[in-house]
Amino acid sequence: MLPQLPIRRALFELSRLIQGGMGIGVSGWPLARAVASRGHLGVVSGTAIDAVLVRRLQDGDPAGELRRAMAHFPVSAIAEAVLERYFIPGGRDPKAPYRALTMHSHREQHAVQDLLVLASFVEVWLAREGHGGAVGINLLTKVQIPTVPSLFGAMLASVDCVLMGAGIPRDIPGILDTLADGRGVETQLELSGTGVAAPILRFDPTRFTTGDALVRPAFLAIVSSHVLATVLSRKATGTVDGFVVEAPSAGGHNAPPRGRPAVFDAIGQPIYGERDSVDLAALAALGLPFWLAGGVDTPELLRSAIEAGATGAQVGTLFAFCRESGMEPALRHQVIDLVRCGGVHVLTSSRASSTGYPFKVASVPGTLSEASVYAARERICDLGYLREAYVKPNGSIGYRCAAEPLDTYLAKGGSLEDTMGRTCLCNGLAATIGLGQVRPGGAIEPPIVTSGDGLAAIARVLGDREDYSAADVIAYLTAP
Numbered sequence: 001m002l003p004q005l006p007i008r009r010a011l012f013e014l015s016r017l018i019q020g021g022m023g024i025g026v027s028g029w030p031l032a033r034a035v036a037s038r039g040h041l042g043v044v045s046g047t048a049i050d051a052v053l054v055r056r057l058q059d060g061d062p063a064g065e066l067r068r069a070m071a072h073f074p075v076s077a078i079a080e081a082v083l084e085r086y087f088i089p090g091g092r093d094p095k096a097p098y099r100a101l102t103m104h105s106h107r108e109q110h111a112v113q114d115l116l117v118l119a120s121f122v123e124v125w126l127a128r129e130g131h132g133g134a135v136g137i138n139l140l141t142k143v144q145i146p147t148v149p150s151l152f153g154a155m156l157a158s159v160d161c162v163l164m165g166a167g168i169p170r171d172i173p174g175i176l177d178t179l180a181d182g183r184g185v186e187t188q189l190e191l192s193g194t195g196v197a198a199p200i201l202r203f204d205p206t207r208f209t210t211g212d213a214l215v216r217p218a219f220l221a222i223v224s225s226h227v228l229a230t231v232l233s234r235k236a237t238g239t240v241d242g243f244v245v246e247a248p249s250a251g252g253h254n255a256p257p258r259g260r261p262a263v264f265d266a267i268g269q270p271i272y273g274e275r276d277s278v279d280l281a282a283l284a285a286l287g288l289p290f291w292l293a294g295g296v297d298t299p300e301l302l303r304s305a306i307e308a309g310a311t312g313a314q315v316g317t318l319f320a321f322c323r324e325s326g327m328e329p330a331l332r333h334q335v336i337d338l339v340r341c342g343g344v345h346v347l348t349s350s351r352a353s354s355t356g357y358p359f360k361v362a363s364v365p366g367t368l369s370e371a372s373v374y375a376a377r378e379r380i381c382d383l384g385y386l387r388e389a390y391v392k393p394n395g396s397i398g399y400r401c402a403a404e405p406l407d408t409y410l411a412k413g414g415s416l417e418d419t420m421g422r423t424c425l426c427n428g429l430a431a432t433i434g435l436g437q438v439r440p441g442g443a444i445e446p447p448i449v450t451s452g453d454g455l456a457a458i459a460r461v462l463g464d465r466e467d468y469s470a471a472d473v474i475a476y477l478t479a480p
């Protein structure tokens, strides 16, 4: 029996802390569950969630959690087909590559949508298990094709809240209303060319429903300015329930500086100015709850956020390196050790992400932050979540990514300049959570670590300990 909507809303509206959604799989269900069970909003990342599920299944699902959640999926035939195809009892031979997934495209493919719905359901179902706290899902607006099935899978598992930034999520509130009504959704794929009508992406939820009404989750838009918050509160296709206001110091992707032309420092980092500061009074005047994100990493900063009118803060970095994080343990400990000896820097790279958004990269030996590791990696695009849709000369739709092999990208009409310094975030971030693809010859994809500018703050939570938990982060930040 689902709790009534107003009670569930209250759960998150009172949350002092939102544990930021961190893809790929850094904020998986163990972290979100640990946070939600302590009365704050735990958020799973929905980015590349289909790849995460099938790779975990190929690694044998040692504790059986995924299979336990899959057994609750309303359409058992879909869960069984996915198990049949991907589950390897005892786990894959570590030298064997993971089975490839079909890359997403606008051509309607039931199997692709089925897997997305299932994967998102599993992640949220596990995060919600065993407590009455609130759980959210985070998706990137720019990654369009998997969005609606992923949202629907999360709703089937009764997700409390959807949080989306990295783009302008104007259409999402209306989509949530439509899905809760059990109706089909049509969205238009954005194209980076002109001259042809953009293809329509279709999703029909009736194949999955059991007839029960679905609860419409709350929607929090992640924004970098009060201007965008104002526009969304007036022009979104449905109700926006609040905002996360993210500063450029936050981990992961950042909004680019406002205004043109962009200005960079001597090492190529974008320079933010006056226009990028958020008018908190204007934001508060919208009358919706908001949380500040980016460098809110001390109890004092959390208190000042609340004094400035925020309900609390969305925190990423401190949670990204705690025990329940999805980050591969040896890599996580390597970063912790580097922080202890002051040996890690965080670069705001304007080149790394093929999306063109600035992306934070921590300098960690053996990862893609090192020029030699970057240069030694063969460019491959086989996950494809960040590909852009473009119009081919013959008018049909193609897909390309500035981090894919140069020849391929240039043949698709991409520019050489665009490829410089681009990093395959899909493969790199999968490797960061221990799901790196194995290449011919046995080499495993190198990882990439992203974090906020305030990575050094994890030392304060650690104190003299070797490791820390999500509960330690919460206790530290909410200390009186």
Ligand SMILES: Cc1cc2nc3c(=O)[nH]c(=O)nc-3n(C[C@H](O)[C@H](O)[C@H](O)COP(=O)(O)O)c2cc1C
Pocket: 019, 020, 021, 022, 023, 024, 026, 045, 047, 138, 139, 140, 164, 165, 166, 222, 246, 249, 250, 251, 252, 253, 293, 294, 295, 296, 314, 315, 316, 317, 318, 320, 450, 451, 452, 453, 454
């Ligand atoms: C490892 C990592 C991955 C992240 N991935 C995402 C993501 O997939 N989507 C998103 O909206 N924000 C992402 N973020 C941003 C966080 O959700 C959060 O807003 C931010 O980290 C807050 O700033 P802080 O790192 O200074 O605490 C990520 C942050 C980190 C540290």
